Amino acid sequence: xxxxxxxxxxxxxxxxxxxxxxxxxxxxxxxxxxxxxxxxxxxxxxxxxxxxxxxxxxxxxxxxxxxxxxxxxxxxxxxxxxxxxxxxxxxxxxxxxxxxxxxxxxxxxxxxxxxxxxxxxxxxxxxxxxxxxxxxxxxxxxxxxxxxxxxxxxxxxxxxxxxxxxxxxxxxxxxxxxxxxxxxxxxxxxxxxxxxxxxxxxxxxxxxxxxxxxxxxxxxxxxxxxxxxxxx
Numbered sequence: 001x002x003x004x005x006x007x008x009x010x011x012x013x014x015x016x017x018x019x020x021x022x023x024x025x026x027x028x029x030x031x032x033x034x035x036x037x038x039x040x041x042x043x044x045x046x047x048x049x050x051x052x053x054x055x056x057x058x059x060x061x062x063x064x065x066x067x068x069x070x071x072x073x074x075x076x077x078x079x080x081x082x083x084x085x086x087x088x089x090x091x092x093x094x095x096x097x098x099x100x101x102x103x104x105x106x107x108x109x110x111x112x113x114x115x116x117x118x119x120x121x122x123x124x125x126x127x128x129x130x131x132x133x134x135x136x137x138x139x140x141x142x143x144x145x146x147x148x149x150x151x152x153x154x155x156x157x158x159x160x161x162x163x164x165x166x167x168x169x170x171x172x173x174x175x176x177x178x179x180x181x182x183x184x185x186x187x188x189x190x191x192x193x194x195x196x197x198x199x200x201x202x203x204x205x206x207x208x209x210x211x212x213x214x215x216x217x218x219x220x221x222x223x224x225x226x227x228x229x230x231x232x
Contacts, residue, residue: 002051003204004042004059004081005197008034008074009066009094010119010166015041016193018201019049025194034073053085058209060090060200062097062191064218065127065144066119071217079212088209090200093218095119095129097191098164099138100199106162107133114141114158116182118167121146126167127220130155137202146220149173154181164189 005016013034016025026041046053061078064071082089099115107113110133119127127146131138141155149170154161163185171179171187203209 001201001204002055002057003090003197003200004045004056005061005092005193005200006038006042006059006074006078007062007094007097007191007193007196008038008070009062009064010070010190011067012190012192013037013041014191014193015045016197017045017049017051018197019051022049023194023197024048025192025197027192027194029190034070038073038077053081056085056087058082058088058090058200058204060092060196060203061215062094062193062196063091063216064094065121065146065220066094066191068217068219071219075215075217078215082212082215087212089212089215090203090209091215091218092196092199092203093129093140093144094191095127095144095165096131096138096140096199097195098189099129099131100195101189101192102162102164102186103133103136103138108136110134110136112157112159114154114161116154116161116163118152118163118165118170120166120169121220124148126152126170128152128167130158132158137199144218144220150175152178154178163187166190 011031014027129144168187
């Protein structure tokens with residue numbers, strides 16, 4: 001199995017290559033460098049493994065929510081590559097990709113620990129997703145949403161909560177009861193392609209791939225739309 005994974009959904013830009021159980025990646029914090037950095041990362045990873053693009057089985061990408069511009073960049077690249085190579089696409093939640101970074105240390109075999117992931121959505125809002133670890137992967141408890149920090153809630157179930165993501169910098173605006181329920185927060189974590197690759201592998205094994213023309217960003221805001229490639 002050979003999966004290329006991409007993420008440009010935040011200020012981070014990253015690419016990863018999963019070949020069977022071997023994972024290699026490139027990552028850079030470059031808020032305005034996605035277009036310049038992404039394809040060189042891809043070329044470096046393929047060259048390092050001695051692979052041609054035609055040998056890939058699928059492409060995974062962080063489909064959002066996140067930066068509108070970043071999501072459009074990744075979606076355009078993924079659509080173009082997957083369509084040209086005739087391979088499927090594996091969309092992965094950007095929020096889940098951050099939750100996946102917490103699992104190895106805090107819930108490697110699955111516990112009642114919940115992961116409350118928040119991204120700064122601008123305009124005084126946050127993207128919000130709550131997850132549990134099941135079979136080594138983050139599983140969404142309730143649908144992801146975008147809302148004002150003061151409207152956030154935690155779902156029933158987990159006995160312990162951890163928080164991560166840039167949205168937690170708005171903690172002062174969140175309900176006090178929610179903040180008090182979260183024992184630790186890391187607002188510096190951003191999505192990375194290495195977790196996108198691993199979550200993409202799980203999606204592949206479950207048969208959750210989509211065709212290139214069906215790959216699209218998830219904005220969570222109804223007023224934002226995505227146009228597919230012309231003629232697709």
